[in-house]
Amino acid sequence: EHINFHLFNKLGVPAPYSYYFHFRVVDGAEEAPDPWRGDFWGLGFAQESYDSDFLDVHDLERGNLYKLINSTTDAKAQQRYQAPHAVMDGSDHDNIQRNLTAYSTAQFIRDHVRLDKWYIYHALCQAIRHYDYWPTANKNAAWYFEPVYTPQNNFLGLMWTLPWDTDATWGPTWNDGYDVVYNSVFGAGAGRAELQTDYFNAVREIRDLLWQPDQIEPLIDEFAAPIAEFVEADRKRWLNAPSDAGNYNGLGGAGKNGIAALVRDMKNFAFTGGSWPGGSVGAGGRAAFLDSLADGAGGDSIPRTPTVTYVGEPGFPTNALRFQTSAFSDPQGAHTFAATKWRIAEVSPDTQRPAQPDSLTLVPDRASWRYLKGLAEPSATTGAWRQAGFDDSMWQTGPTPIGYGEAFIATNLGDMQGLYTTVYARKQFSVSDPAAFDNVLVDVQYDDGILVWINGRLAAHENVASAEPPHDVTAEGAIETSDFVSYTLADPTAYLVEGTNTIAVQLLNASLAGSSDCFFDLRLIGHLRSQEPSLDGGAVETGARKYEIETVWESAESTTFEPEVTIPAGAVRAGRTYRVRCRMKDNTGRWSHWSDPVQFEAGESLSVDSGTGLRVTELMYNPPVLASEPDIDNEEFEFIELKNTGDEVLDLSDVSFVEGIEFDFRDGDITMLPPGEFVLVVRNREAFVACYGPEMSALIAGQYEGKLANEGESIRLVDFWSGAIAEFAYDDTDGWPALADGAGHSLVPLSSAIPEQSVGANDYSSLLRDPANWRDSTYIGGSPGVDDPQ
Template structure:
């Protein structure tokens, strides 16, 4: 019930800094801790002042030494760990840096005022030190740091650094003197030029040892300064480590998700023989990580083409659809990172073939994305990845796509749930679908439309079908009686005849088959009027959405049209004018016939706007006006 790996590390540091005042007979300077979760005991040091010199008290024989290290298998594992600590930490590179970092916490090596100077002034030069109260044969002023040749704090730091050298030599001569360990391997890089994050490939030398090969292991660790002043990363802190590779292979690719662009890392390898002996870690290759060499391709060809940000089934069924718009380039998404709202980093070897889709969802690959597939119809062969962390905000958000967790921004996608963004995608079961070819304009609300069907079309192109039928006129008198009852007029826009036996009106996107249309056949431009609309009265009264859909299969509906109801003056109707086009309020309802209302002489025909900030404010670029085709004379725009 002893945590052996923890004990091996503890015992290694005991030897490294000569923390020998821990003999069992003295029973001091260590604590035991029992982990209530693992039920394992561990040893922790205490009172470390008598260290960093060979002349301190004690023999270093704490209680577990004789009970653990006398066992052959345990002693071998301990030496493996001590060898590793010497390779990665207790050496003139890393230990010296660690000593310097901690010394810099209390001392300014530029000779500016600091705590070590204040401490020495307070105690080393205290007036009492030359008073009659002090035995001058044992104490006096200015006696701090006498061991150092420079008689100052930096000199004491150099003594500690020198001890790393002498103590390492002693450890290798007296403990790590096993001549049967495998030979220290060497490594080299595969490739040249910059160390691209997606192409960190290395190879090692062949195994050499007294006993047969058993395994090899690779590791990568960040080193050097971090973003905090005087804060360093140390090689002993592993960023990624392979499992024991029991089939010898001399190459490895470091997972892109284990590194950050711009940071400095060291890669090493070690080898184990059949007796359990590990070699020393190889000499490292140190490098700074560069942006993946796929950045330009990703910026040019990768697109988000569908967003399900507010599924009625709950957050667990959100998704993003990615599309490779290239006709001949395979996109490598390894390490591509998504942040803001949701967080996800694509694993190594994630690719999208040309003109293909990839779905990022919240479900787990461990169950084959079963929950996600139970709700959505996914085409065979579509790549699904996940799960992402967080959620797509229902009120809108910015999705940031980067080349790696700390890499360049590839693009941002903004979406929102307020007009003019499509309202049908906000909790009704429809998704947002990209509706422009130029992805540079993807942050405009008019660049998106609702999916043509509930559930969207994850993994396939969403059908951009023109509506076959539309709402054409709605009449809802404030005071209703048998002579003046509400009605809804439907118009056929289809080029050929359609049957209305599977067409419905509803105010509930989760129940689109609420009110069936009268069964009839409509040719292009013909109308059908629905008068028995009692189930829709609450929607008309409360200015809610109406949906016009057709049933295409079991629980599969296609939305042809939708409109948000609005107050209408008594005796007026809400109508498209001309028929099938934009909405107007008509003073004379035209039930079942062509709408006859005000025909404006000039129309706004095109508006081009550009998103200028994250608050959905727009800078108007131009407005195009068009003269009505029913007017032949010139129109003067004065006073328009």
């Protein structure tokens, strides 16, 4: 149950927080007269109750809350909290109990149930086999009614199902796991296919991101470790004790044999299979069951799982993280693309890397190319069109296959027959490390002749008379096949470069007017050198593990297919380990599986032009005591001042302090900063204005969370997309200005440490890290809102 509740909470389904505890009950003169009697009562388990405090702790708006009880269907008997603006007669509860049925319409279900939460809730129930309920049962759950009151739901709110009593899981079980919502979504009534599609999408997501050995098995170990020794003492107290001392001799199962046996049993349940009371689990464990559940319903129509590759700068710098996905592919055919979604999550550095692919698709087939009809030579200089620096911006764009005369062609050149015999095409692609490939395959589908160059070097040619054919030449003969043909490049470093590469194609027809078809498609596949698997980092403290289900950033659904994404630099930190994935949706609402992850350790950001001119110009971390306001703690007068040193208005909407203090300018009162102007973030607006005067209000963007440590700490100011603007740590020793530490002065950077806009963020941060580049403010109290006089 401890793990179950933890997982529900991580998935955004509020569940009771739970704890282990220990009582020593002094009920006799001797502490331990024998192994079974005495003060030691072993290990206990506690969990939250459903009540008003639960709503507060889980940041839920005040709505009616019911804890279901098997012995009654009476709403008032089950109610645990009455919300101030909710119905007072239990009619919200009774509406779900009586009117949510197997024949409810999809719209009725949407109007009364928070379905996105239920999908995730029940997907996890399927994984852990939390099944002990049925549609008419009032048990093992709570109902929370979110205060979204609309005419459509008769002002009753939206019901969330929350978990309770999940001990019959991870093996032993009873019943089938069909609650009142499941009964309505999958019941006998028609017209709910869209709801079922959304449900199976959630099951796929839980399987892909959470129910994996590299996520679940370390989680079980993490939760077992803190109590492992204590469990042995607990077993000695209760196992085989005399009946008058109390014992659990009647219990069975793996847990009776110790925590190590229970851990193994849970892992078997998840990924191996076995037999437990209430029903066995087949080979592959619940993982295999989730696979069959997620893909069994309409599985033949699910978009194919995309493949993601890294195409950014070497070393994974935080401000140059670019990834590319393979093309959208759907068993239902072409033109069904609906959306793409990306995500990045932090994982613990010792997370087992997923099995690495033995190849990477550098250029997929059915991709978008630039192309030019061969009515004339493509460039004034022979071969210039094949080089990386050639300007092809005036060429047309279209997906392959390109040509005419076949049903599978995506870009139709209907005017080619009788008018021109050649077509030129170019495409750029990225490679992070050419030496990582053992060889590269050029797979081409063509009719009738073809030449392929990579970065200006001829890589493949077939059925052509020379390596420099003019625009009006024909192929050596007709080719009548649509199969792909492979050419192996044994030395990839001779063709590929680090970064952006250019592949160029010249397609030749067999004759000007007598050929019935002509086309090409191409894919470029790099076979990776075999390497020993490695793990980053070492052991992680219990309770500190990072799991992939928790995202640090996810994109919006992009309804226009774009194969590349740039991860916002503000979402990641150098030295931490991340996973990036992508998934795609078709026009029936089905999401593919998430791609296999690309796992990496983020490197230091590239030193590039910060591009803003936003500078830290004053920091008051230990303010003076204000004589006129003796009852206000001096810490309430803290502030940080920023200045726009550039010559353009700055949009601060994506700027935030994320370390030391926390403040997001997007939520503040000032989001635009003109050239030469100042903006302040303060600990306490009211106290600050009392100290510095009401005229300062106009310069305050808002109050930050936290406080500036008097002993010094790290400060990090970031732009969400570009990364760090300033990263430094101030101190009250080691050469830092002394008057700023309790004598009432602020810290002010020297003018030489407030560089022009062109300096890189790394260089700017380096200046701020040096105490020699700071001074005390000229006057006590500093000079917020103006340049400090010297």
